[in-house]
Amino acid sequence: MATNSANVLAGKPLASGGVLVAPVGSTAPTNAATALDAAFKALGYVGEDGLTESAERSTDKVKAWGGDVVKVVQTDYAVTYQFTLIETLNADVLKTVYGASNVTTTAATSTTGTLQAVKLNSDTFPRQSFVFEMKDGDSRIRIYVPQGQVTEVGEVTYSDEDVIGYEVTVEAFRDSALGANALKWLDDGKFSA
Template identity: 70%
Template sequence: MAANVVAGKPLATGGVLIAALGTVLPTDATTALDEAFKGAGYIGEDGLTETTERSTEKVKAWGGDTVKVLQTDFAVSYQFTFLETLNGDVLRTVYGDANVTTTPATAEAGTLHAVKINGETLPHKTFVFEVKDGEARIRIVVPDGQITEVGEVTYADGEVVGYQVTVEAFVDPTLGANAVKYVDDGKKTA
């Protein structure tokens, strides 16, 4: 049915929100988020890509018949591009909290960010991805996510600077899942 088809547009308030581990998690698609969540601003036009990977191994009996398929690996990750490269929350997420020092704007200079680029492991954070289409809402909650890849950063005329990232979603023992997707079709009863 065509009414069940949804486009993946971000909410007007932002499609990617970030908070520290342990922040109170949402449990549905529409309830207001804890104030600890900070918006990451604009995300690249390719939006958000969810990748689920399962590795399996076939066990064969004598004669070649497959008698069992074992799952040997499972992973969930999300890819997107941060476009707001002057956003302090984005810089701390991409480079690590301890590697970004922010000085508020003064009469002499705007907001200043000093960013250390080093090999330190990036911190685990909580991510929420917000999607809408008309009244329909999808909220994806990653209780424990870590940026595991940052793509090349290009500084060139005619291009915006962006940070293409991959967020690995780790299993949350309380939820028993790497991520939770809440879907509300927006069709309320009278």
Template identity: 40%
Template sequence: MGNETKNVSVGKPLATGAIFVAPSGAAVPTDAATPLAEIYKCVGYISEDGVTNAVTTDSEPVKAWGGDTVLNTQTSREETFAFKMIETNKTSLEQAYGSGNVTEEPESGSLSIKHNSKEKSVYVYVMEVILTGNRIKRIVVPVGKVIEMGDVVYKDNEPIGYEITVSAAPDSDGNTAYEYIASAK
């Protein structure tokens, strides 16, 4: 089989939202076709830089007598997902500042946000991407936690954004993320 241009895609978000979160313990999606449960909340618009998925591994060489490297053993692996939320809403602010630090007045929609060093909660993260050929890719992080927050810049020519890095910890099967691809409906 030769090269297939139909398999080349760019990372476009779904019009209905691209990144969704649910509290730890929520049912984890196992395909790309089943609609997400209502417990999953969209964080809103993401900056034009999209999502960066980084996998970092370290290894250590094993040397034989005489100095030859005869084996490399993996000593660590970390997977992260980084993105900047440019919509200011309860869900995006909870990801940036912690779920216990954001309150919303239901009638007025007013928000109050506390800045502190409290530990962030674990969430299930789902990222949905449109692929070429009317296909959808769903990336699922079953055990995700915000480990880093970037600077929030207030400037008259760019949107206010909340840049976060989510660490993907292994689930009970030892997997940090899952990817599913299906035809879009």
């Protein structure tokens, strides 16, 4: 097959937001482009490093007498997504980073702006559904994680030299209905006549 530079894509987020989150059980997307269930909330701007997908497999080699490898057994499989959320005043970002039950939002009044009260505690984060959306020209990529959980939040630095960011790691659990940890659609955007 000949090479084709039109098959080379960049992972630029959609203008409407590249990372979205919803409660588990929200209506799942079915392809790369149809509108998402209204339950999916965009988490705003993501840091310039974008989205990192990691799929890791651990294996053990089974050897016969004499040292020959006779079988490779898979012992572990994990899919994670990592990104940095940089909209500090976005309530949905704070709920994703600290847990929805730990964030209280009070609407603006005549004497204060919108207030966010955030508890930092050891509560386990709930599972949520995530969607990651990218577009390059007419081409689109959508990744759907039906059962994801924030498992790690990096250090938060408060500095006058950079924006406040929340480096988040999401573990994608195998979904029995989907038969996978995540589902990725790629659409080249070229329609038939």
